[in-house]
Amino acid sequence: MQRGTFQFMKSLNRSIILNRIRLEGPISRAQIAKDTKLTPPTVSSIVKELIDSGLIKESIQGESQGGRKPTMLVINEKSFYVIGLDAGPKDIKTILTDLNGGVHHFSEKALSLPVTADELLKMMKSEIQGLLDQYKEEEDKIIGIGVAMHGVVDVDRGISLYAPNLDLRNIPIKEELETTFNLPVKVENDAKAIALGEVWFGSGSGAASVVAVNVGSGIGAGIVINGQLFHGEHFIAGEIGHMTIDIGGKQCSCGNYGCLQTLAAGPAIAEKAKKEVAIGKESRLTELSGGNLENISGRLIHKAAMEGDQLSRDILHSAGIYLGIGLINLIHLLNPERIIIGGGVANAGEILLDAVKETIAKMALTERAKQTDIRLSGLGNKATAIGAVSLLLSELFSIQ
Amino acid sequence: MQRGTFQFMKSLNRSIILNRIRLEGPISRAQIAKDTKLTPPTVSSIVKELIDSGLIKESIQGESQGGRKPTMLVINEKSFYVIGLDAGPKDIKTILTDLNGGVHHFSEKALSLPVTADELLKMMKSEIQGLLDQYKEEEDKIIGIGVAMHGVVDVDRGISLYAPNLDLRNIPIKEELETTFNLPVKVENDAKAIALGEVWFGSGSGAASVVAVNVGSGIGAGIVINGQLFHGEHFIAGEIGHMTIDIGGKQCSCGNYGCLQTLAAGPAIAEKAKKEVAIGKESRLTELSGGNLENISGRLIHKAAMEGDQLSRDILHSAGIYLGIGLINLIHLLNPERIIIGGGVANAGEILLDAVKETIAKMALTERAKQTDIRLSGLGNKATAIGAVSLLLSELFSIQ
DNA sequence: CAAGTTAATTTAATTAATTAACATATAGTA
DNA sequence: TACTATATGTTAATTAATTAAATTAACTTG
Numbered sequence: 129m130q131r132g133t134f135q136f137m138k139s140l141n142r143s144i145i146l147n148r149i150r151l152e153g154p155i156s157r158a159q160i161a162k163d164t165k166l167t168p169p170t171v172s173s174i175v176k177e178l179i180d181s182g183l184i185k186e187s188i189q190g191e192s193q194g195g196r197k198p199t200m201l202v203i204n205e206k207s208f209y210v211i212g213l214d215a216g217p218k219d220i221k222t223i224l225t226d227l228n229g230g231v232h233h234f235s236e237k238a239l240s241l242p243v244t245a246d247e248l249l250k251m252m253k254s255e256i257q258g259l260l261d262q263y264k265e266e267e268d269k270i271i272g273i274g275v276a277m278h279g280v281v282d283v284d285r286g287i288s289l290y291a292p293n294l295d296l297r298n299i300p301i302k303e304e305l306e307t308t309f310n311l312p313v314k315v316e317n318d319a320k321a322i323a324l325g326e327v328w329f330g331s332g333s334g335a336a337s338v339v340a341v342n343v344g345s346g347i348g349a350g351i352v353i354n355g356q357l358f359h360g361e362h363f364i365a366g367e368i369g370h371m372t373i374d375i376g377g378k379q380c381s382c383g384n385y386g387c388l389q390t391l392a393a394g395p396a397i398a399e400k401a402k403k404e405v406a407i408g409k410e411s412r413l414t415e416l417s418g419g420n421l422e423n424i425s426g427r428l429i430h431k432a433a434m435e436g437d438q439l440s441r442d443i444l445h446s447a448g449i450y451l452g453i454g455l456i457n458l459i460h461l462l463n464p465e466r467i468i469i470g471g472g473v474a475n476a477g478e479i480l481l482d483a484v485k486e487t488i489a490k491m492a493l494t495e496r497a498k499q500t501d502i503r504l505s506g507l508g509n510k511a512t513a514i515g516a517v518s519l520l521l522s523e524l525f526s527i528q
Numbered sequence: 529m530q531r532g533t534f535q536f537m538k539s540l541n542r543s544i545i546l547n548r549i550r551l552e553g554p555i556s557r558a559q560i561a562k563d564t565k566l567t568p569p570t571v572s573s574i575v576k577e578l579i580d581s582g583l584i585k586e587s588i589q590g591e592s593q594g595g596r597k598p599t600m601l602v603i604n605e606k607s608f609y610v611i612g613l614d615a616g617p618k619d620i621k622t623i624l625t626d627l628n629g630g631v632h633h634f635s636e637k638a639l640s641l642p643v644t645a646d647e648l649l650k651m652m653k654s655e656i657q658g659l660l661d662q663y664k665e666e667e668d669k670i671i672g673i674g675v676a677m678h679g680v681v682d683v684d685r686g687i688s689l690y691a692p693n694l695d696l697r698n699i700p701i702k703e704e705l706e707t708t709f710n711l712p713v714k715v716e717n718d719a720k721a722i723a724l725g726e727v728w729f730g731s732g733s734g735a736a737s738v739v740a741v742n743v744g745s746g747i748g749a750g751i752v753i754n755g756q757l758f759h760g761e762h763f764i765a766g767e768i769g770h771m772t773i774d775i776g777g778k779q780c781s782c783g784n785y786g787c788l789q790t791l792a793a794g795p796a797i798a799e800k801a802k803k804e805v806a807i808g809k810e811s812r813l814t815e816l817s818g819g820n821l822e823n824i825s826g827r828l829i830h831k832a833a834m835e836g837d838q839l840s841r842d843i844l845h846s847a848g849i850y851l852g853i854g855l856i857n858l859i860h861l862l863n864p865e866r867i868i869i870g871g872g873v874a875n876a877g878e879i880l881l882d883a884v885k886e887t888i889a890k891m892a893l894t895e896r897a898k899q900t901d902i903r904l905s906g907l908g909n910k911a912t913a914i915g916a917v918s919l920l921l922s923e924l925f926s927i928q
Numbered sequence: 929c930a931a932g933t934t935a936a937t938t939t940a941a942t943t944a945a946t947t948a949a950c951a952t953a954t955a956g957t958a
Numbered sequence: 959t960a961c962t963a964t965a966t967g968t969t970a971a972t973t974a975a976t977t978a979a980a981t982t983a984a985c986t987t988g
Contacts, residue, residue, distance in 0.1 A: 132540035134943045137532030195965025196953035360863020362896040367860040375774040453772050460767040463760020496762040534974045595934025596984040
């Protein structure tokens with residue numbers, strides 16, 4: 129329970145000013161004072177401290193508004209760097225960004241499966257060490273390491289509680305990495321990290337409440353409300369992949385029936401296409417797969433759809449409708465300002481998006497809900513790694 | 529964007545202390561200081577102001593812990609009163625409570641349907657005026673009026689945007705009542721008000737995140753996170769009645785198919801029972817309904833179930849399973865600490881609750897989610913009116 | 929009844945925002 | 959070119975609140 133102290137008061141104002149500069153910069157002290165209703169001296173004094181800390185810097189003089197020219201303030205983006213790890217089930221992606229999310233390094237390293245917890249940790253460490261070796265100059269500017277992983281993550285203790293796709297449990301990531309590198313480490317579920325990343329550097333910017341839906345081999349979502357990730361009581365908030373939308377539907381890997389991901393995730397789409405092709409339905413997929421049904425994947429269906437293949441378009445369209453129904457349920461429950469669709473299947477782009485939007489416009493209860501802002505992710509294959517980075521930035525920029 | 533000011537700092541501490549006394553009282557100043565990490569002088573000075581304002585008072589001396597006896601502080605419950613209105617689709621319930629939620633007056637007045645917005649407002653005013661006349665002594669202790677109404681409510685402007693069961697739109701409740709009675713007025717959706725009421729005075733006490741589900745002729749939910757109602761972007765958060773859980777199911781009044789409320793709400797249950805009885809299924813309902821199928825209602829089914837009628841028990845059980853599936857979807861999305869089930873159908877009590885719990889224990893993804901705390905409401909037919917009251921109390925006790 | 933302990937208040941110091949006054953820089957204008 | 963108005967930003971004094979230290983109060987225990 130945060131109590132009112134001078135420290136807290138100051139930290140609050142510091143955070144307000146810092147975020148103002150990040151989101152509105154270049155911006156003058158005077159403008160910040162007007163926007164935030166803080167007084168000019170308060171702004172000046174905090175700005176001085178922020179400059180001393182290196183987080184911001186003075187840039188050009190702005191245009192005069194009929195008086196003295198304002199000195200514009202901007203984030204001093206090269207003053208600090210953050211390492212982000214996307215410890216996916218297939219590979220580890222490592223990123224190094226500055227304070228503005230500028231990517232200075234990005235690499236992928238395949239995991240040789242199956243992998244033990246120790247092997248995974250070892251690999252994460254070696255990737256980080258490699259990065260540190262490569263960026264010796266900036267080493268003491270690195271403020272921390274963010275790790276995004278699928279499954280259930282205890283963010284307070286920084287433990288991966290359960291990573292189903294790797295069949296691992298209770299990996300003490302935070303503890304291991306912090307002792308090895310002596311840097312603060314944040315661990316988060318991948319969908320949640322992505323959501324934060326979208327709010328910081330992607331399609332989520334400027335919205336008060338954002339749900340980022342990640343559609344890949346499963347479906348997950350991250351919920352960001354007023355800049356804060358929403359975790360729920362035991363970290364599983366946003367697990368929409370196993371939302372029942374068709375009681376009488378197919379059985380899911382979780383044991384239940386008619387889960388959203390049995391209808392709209394990558395494997396479900398591929399499965400449906402395989403069936404259709406197998407029974408002789410005409411499609412570009414037959415050719416593209418080289419006659420081998422097992423080559424049909426979400427990616428291939430997307431490719432075929434872009435080439436105009438009707439079967440693929442139909443399959444993506446119907447997946448979009450199912451996803452739309454799942455999102456309607458989400459809208460009625462959470463009513464977010466914006467929903468962002470990302471992940472592998474989202475590469476299907478407009479075909480999928482249009483179906484989702486149509487469904488929502490048709491089925492949502494209120495006029496304003498029908499018009500919920502639905503967008504595609506713009507972060508591509510770096511989304512998760514950038515999300516991991518934003519875990520640390522969000523702390524740096526928030527109330528300390 | 530709340531900035532850090534002395535006022536804010538103090539208001540924050542005031543709220544912390546006041547709520548501590550409400551939830552933990554009788555409690556001494558020293559104990560508050562220990563619990564909250566505020567310093568003794570800060571506590572003393574704020575307590576003095578709270579006593580002066582009338583909100584709290586000193587009560588008995590506590591037991592000595594080996595030194596001076598502590599002076600216990602409690603809410604001065606009779607210092608202020610609040611009016612609550614449950615402007616339901618069938619009647620208006622009016623309540624007067626003190627600061628501890630003690631009910632000093634409760635009355636119901638039937639609505640003669642159909643009703644226009646003006647008639648509804650007139651009736652609300654006459655009910656309030658009647659209450660004020662009856663409690664002339666306490667009149668200047670009344671701090672405000674809370675109104676709970678079904679449908680979509682714009683809480684910022686205090687307008688009922690759409691009340692489907694009365695077929696009314698855009699009723700300016702706050703404006704009308706504030707000018708008439710010169711008292712602050714808060715308007716809220718009924719399910720949301722109930723949720724807040726449960727947190728303040730019902731089964732929701734002590735939980736960090738609570739979802740209160742109201743099952744009646746429809747199904748609605750209110751979400752309370754850290755004591756704050758969650759509204760979403762345009763006030764529809766918690767509308768779980770139209771959650772699609774059976775794509776291939778029956779059409780709902782909203783036009784979509786397989787909405788939760790076509791499977792678990794009062795009318796759906798009654799419909800199912802009627803059908804079964806009509807085709808000659810043996811049941812106590814035949815007798816209880818006096819041979820007239822139209823007399824079969826949720827209430828009657830509940831009665832029959834309590835008398836051991838197997839058909840009724842089966843129907844309630846399966847409604848519980850459907851509700852459980854809806855709540856699974858909710859748990860996976862919001863992951864609340866506690867879920868409270870209330871409303872007409874919830875009178876079916878343990879039969880329904882057991883089915884819900886079984887379903888959740890069976891279908892939820894994680895061990896901890898399976899064990900989500902599910903309870904029945906304890907506020908009975910006053911739940912909504914008490915919820916309306918808590919709208920004002922929550923403001924009085926929060927940061928100003 | 930003295931010593932120790934807990935509770936609550938008083939006094940002084942400290943923190944950080946705010947207010948008021950002032951310095952600085954520029955545009956517009958006579 | 960000098961003057962005025964205005965916007966930007968800083969300095970010094972003031973204010974509001976917490977915090978730390980000291981004090982008073984009230985009680986228990988040996």
